[in-house]
Amino acid sequence: MSVLADAWYRNAAWLKLLRPLSALFKLLVTRRCRRQRQYQIDPSPLPVPVIVVGNITVGGTGKTPLVIALIEHLRQAGYTPGVVSRGYGTQAPYYPFSVQADTVPEHGGDEPCLIVRRTGAPLFIDPNRMAAANALLEQHDCDVLISDDGLQHYAMPRDIEIAVIDAARGLGNARCLPEGPLREPPERLEEVDWVVFNGQVPTQLLSLPPLANVPVAMQLQPGELWSLQGKGAVAPANWSGGRKVHAVAGIGHPQRFFDTLNTLGFDVIEHPFADHAHYEPEQLTFEPELPVIMTEKDAVKCMEQPPAQAWALPVEACLEPDFLSALLKQLAARSAQLMDKHNGSQAT
Structure with missing residues (x-):
């Protein structure tokens, strides 16, 4: 862990020197979120629902195991999921780029390559996730998309948001960058549909705002x-x-x-x-x-x-049955709404 990251999670006193920069970052992030949502003409331009799996902290929290688990559970429920990703740190030959089982990580990214090799699900990467989504849907008959990361990519429409938190580290000092590890203020968690803790849900959620849903525990079991x-x-x-x-x-x-x-x-x-x-x-x-x-x-x-x-x-993400049941019910309702909208558009 870097010196700065270590300071975030032990709440070092000297971080207060960065508070003015943190306040500016928080202001810019909040404005950007509000502006992109305000000027999004159609909040659901895609014909299938989108589940965004992301976090509000810098660094890994366990998103990839959760994405893999969701793919498997969605298939068991009769869905055909596809995945879109930014492809962090990649140098793909072109974009949008379809990641295959034999794609090298330099082209496809380590996490996308892992997802494809574990699940075989169609997966496209592009810094513009909408471009990735449209390319995937043109080439594959999928009825739900999972966005691997992208909670802050507001140009990407979303029907269900899942924020993942490392239970062992939480939100650190609960401050935005660079004073703390947050990409968005803690209040962002009030807006998501689900907050999933990688590990045991803390008995006291001291650094978290009131959550819209009961927090969900996810356990990673080694294989x-x-x-x-x-x-x-x-x-x-x-x-x-x-x-x-x-x-x-x-x-x-x-x-x-x-x-x-x-x-x-x-x-x-x-x-x-x-x-x-x-x-x-x-x-x-x-x-x-x-x-x-x-x-x-x-x-x-x-x-x-x-x-x-x-x-x-390898690790397997074990999820609570009640969460999976509620998520599938939420997804079915949204799929029905999009189908009605699509049928209505065709009729006119």
């Missing part, structure tokens, strides 16, 4: 370790490679991954990297020579030149 060299998969309990390992995590909160490995009985040598880090082989060559376990998000960037004895630990 089977799989070999980057194609040696198969093994449950952590059946691991026979020695318990002392190197652990690599280039995610928003690396400590969460290291803690998970410790809980599974591994003796971890921690190697945290920046979120979305791109690796050179020498960066993943460690002493002593031990097995290397990394997040699945990091693994997709290391498939061409994986470290020796490299393994990935």
Whole structure:
């Protein structure tokens, strides 16, 4: 974690020096949100509903596992979901760009590549998410779109908003950038449809405004370790490679991954990297020579030149049945409204 990020989450006193900049940032963000919503002529120009999964903090909170879980649950309910993403840090050959199972992360982005490889769902990236959505719908028969991130991308229409919060870190000092980690003020959470906590919902939501819905808990359950060299998969309990390992995590909160490995009985040598880090082989060559376990998000960037004895630990997002039931009911109602609107437009 950077020095600034560490200060945000321990509420360092010197951050108050940044308060004027934070106040200006908050003002600009609020104006931008109000302006884009005011001048959006048609709030639902797309023929299918859009679920936006995002956050109001800088850094990872667990959005990608939630997107993967939503794809699976929507399919079980009879939907055909597609996904759009900005494609953070990518250099795609062109935009909108369709991410395939064999797309390299430099072109498709680490998180989009992971989503496609795990689910096979159609996924388009473009800094203009509307362009990505239109391209996807032209080429695929999808009846619901999930926007991976994009809570602040107000040009993208949305029918359901889900904000994800890391339960262990919360909102830090609850201040906007640069004094704190927030992209938008805490009051933004009053407007979303669902607030999902990655971990246990805090008993006292001290830094949060009143929420429109009961907070939802999401637990990330580790799956089977799989070999980057194609040696198969093994449950952590059946691991026979020695318990002392190197652990690599280039995610928003690396400590969460290291803690998970410790809980599974591994003796971890921690190697945290920046979120979305791109690796050179020498960066993943460690002493002593031990097995290397990394997040699945990091693994997709290391498939061409994986470290020796490299393994990935996937996680599955476990969601509350009541939340899934209510979300599907909300989605069905919105789908019906859009269908009526579409049929009415065709009749005229």
